[in-house]
Amino acid sequence: MYNLFYRMEANKVCCYAHPDAPLIEDYRAGDQICSDCGLVVGDRVIDVGSEWRTFSNEKSGTDPSRVGGPENPLLNGSDLSTVIGPGRGDASFDDFGVSKYQNRRTMSSSDRALINAFREINGMADRINLAKTIVDRANNLFKQVHDGKNLKGRSNDAISSACLYIACRQEGVPRTFKEICAVSKVSKKEIGRCFKLILKALETSVDLITTGDFMSRFCSNLCMQSFILQFMSLLTFVFV
Secondary structure, eight states, X not given: OOOSSEEESSSOEEESSOTTSOEEEETTTTEXXXXXXXXXXXXXXXXXXXXXXXXXXXXXXXXXXXXXSOOOTTSXXXXXXXXXXXXXXXXXXXXXXXXXXXXXXXXXXXXXXXXXXXXXXXXXXXXXXXXXXXXXXXXXXXXXXXXXXXXXXXXXXXXXXXXXXXXXXXXXXXXXHHHHHHTSSSOHHHHHHHHHHHHHHHTOOOOOOOHHHHHHHHHHHTTOOHHHHHHHHHXXXXXX
């Protein structure tokens, strides 16, 4: 069924004249615009991203930010919560001077463990300059392990390190156990144990590591010229 502006197809908003044309989102106005004819097919679009400016680091002690961080689909409840600001004026307090409206921390222990693990994975990735795609994959792996309760008794730090190691190998940029251990809080032996348990629990696999996977990165760190890298790659192909 058509109407004047748009039609819905399987919960998809599209232009009635150009249903296959991609839509352009105007975040300032909150509109969705057809890229072919310029028709506004949707308005009052909600931006679920974080606010463009943060005030949390200012010295005033108050945070006038109107929104929180971006929603996280890996957390239960999509990481949505409401925070009541500090009360001002007589209407905010009772006869005994106690605030009438107070925040209640309703975050579950499961979400708290996930948030701490995601923060640990992000910190380790920052220290060894890993891309965000690797961090996202590691977060997804930890979420699967956490929901399946497959590694009971193992520390979350060891599981996080193993998930980051697996994510690096699955994304085609492998790191050694020694490199992951250098930015982790657990031993190399514990990371290796969790690595094997996660592969078995999730029924996944990783590609075998070859010397060529590390050669280009090591040569770059040593500031070697490109012809040396090509010669070493040829030697690897011949002797391996």
